[in-house]
Amino acid sequence: xxxxxxxxxxxxxxxxxxxxxxxxxxxxxxxxxxxxxxxxxxxxxxxxxxxxxxxxxxxxxxxxxxxxxxxxxxxxxxxxxxxxxxxxxxxxxxxxxxxxxxxxxxxxxxxxxxxxxxxxxxxxxxxxxxxxxxxxxxxxxxxxxxxxxxxxxxxxxxxxxxxxxxxxxxxxxxxxxxxxxxxxxxxxxxxxxxxxxxxxxxxxxxxxxxxxxxxxxxxxxxxxxxxxxxxxxxxxxxxxxxxxxxxxxxxxxxxxxxxxxxxxxxxxxx
Numbered sequence: 001x002x003x004x005x006x007x008x009x010x011x012x013x014x015x016x017x018x019x020x021x022x023x024x025x026x027x028x029x030x031x032x033x034x035x036x037x038x039x040x041x042x043x044x045x046x047x048x049x050x051x052x053x054x055x056x057x058x059x060x061x062x063x064x065x066x067x068x069x070x071x072x073x074x075x076x077x078x079x080x081x082x083x084x085x086x087x088x089x090x091x092x093x094x095x096x097x098x099x100x101x102x103x104x105x106x107x108x109x110x111x112x113x114x115x116x117x118x119x120x121x122x123x124x125x126x127x128x129x130x131x132x133x134x135x136x137x138x139x140x141x142x143x144x145x146x147x148x149x150x151x152x153x154x155x156x157x158x159x160x161x162x163x164x165x166x167x168x169x170x171x172x173x174x175x176x177x178x179x180x181x182x183x184x185x186x187x188x189x190x191x192x193x194x195x196x197x198x199x200x201x202x203x204x205x206x207x208x209x210x211x212x213x214x215x216x217x218x219x220x221x222x223x224x225x226x227x228x229x230x231x232x233x234x235x236x237x238x239x240x241x242x243x244x245x246x247x248x249x250x251x252x253x254x255x256x257x258x259x260x261x262x263x264x265x266x267x268x269x270x
Contacts, residue, residue, distance in 0.1 A: 001044035017204055028053040039091060053084065059225075065178040069139040070078065078266060079114040080138055090118050091219065098122040099197075100130030102137040103159050104148035104259045106270050108164055113259055113266045115148075126181065126193035129203070132179020136172045147245030147253065147260025154211050163245040165236045168211065169204070173199055200224040 010224045039061045043051045056115045060066040073080045083090055087097040101118045108114035117134040118244040141147045148164030161168075175201075180187055187200070187207045194200050202221055205213060213221075218239040222228060235241055245260035246267075252258060259268045 007016040009070040028057070052152050054209050056128070056131065058177055059128070059183050063178065063182040065182065066132070066135065066177075069135065073135075073138055076142055077110075078142065079108070079112075080117065082115065082117045082119065082131075082135075082203075084119045084131070085121055086120065090120070092118070093142070100134040102134045102141070102148075104141075106150060106151075106257050106259070106268075113268060123190070123193035125185065126190045128179045128183050128185075129176040129187075129190060129194060132182070133172050135179075138173025139175075140168060142261060143264075144244065144261040145242065147248075147258055148259040149209060149256050151253070151256050156265070162260055163236070163243045163248050164232060165242050166232050166239060167242045168200075169228065169232060170202070170218065173202050174206055176202070177203050177211070198227045198229050201225070216241065221237075233242060 006254055008187060011258070028035060028050050031047045035046065035050060037054055037057055039058060043052060043054055046054065061070055081243070087095050090097075098120045100120065103116050104115060105114040115138055117131075117184060119127055119130050119134060124129070132266055137146070141148070146164055146168050148161050149162045151160070153160045177187060180190065180203075187203045194203075201224070205217060209217070222232065244262075245258070246262060249260075249269075251260060257270055259266060260268070
């Protein structure tokens, strides 16, 4: 396991994009520290790094596909940390890591929990697909559609999603496609950067069908994506089925940590 937020434990000393500890503002990095991000903010006095991050957030916030969801995350009592950088910058154990991850911080002090969104910027504009995907995953957690679990293992804790259905996976990839469209691009424009991922074929299918996939198309995609089968199994792999995290808690071992949202509150077992 690697630390989700370490070595940047607070907004003030972080060179990353973060939502601060009370979950009410978004900050972006500057060469001298950080500055509060607001949509359409004046960038004339910001350094190049801060301008780049503000532009990324502006691009998605300007889209009607993300505005309300980002507002909801900012207003939540859960702390949502959005972190963008390369593997070394994010303290990731794999130096070649080039993807996106959303994880719950089971070591945090916030009673409602803290969620870290790690976004690799190694794929250029492809980072928007990763950012859209992980922001959507965070929104799914906030809405109580998915949760997070972690199993203790001798080689390091294993982080996994809780109640991660095929339908949930499709929703998150719709978020990735929406983010690509928000910057005026098409999914096919990112074949070189994102084509290695099994989910790339799903994103192409989503774009082709305007986000409306038949049950047969969903099943066919999953059958041709063996890497996803290990995470989306049983009833969760059935088109049209969306289970809630609470329904899966009873199947977990006593040593498994988990967290999910229900009726505006976070249920956490550490």
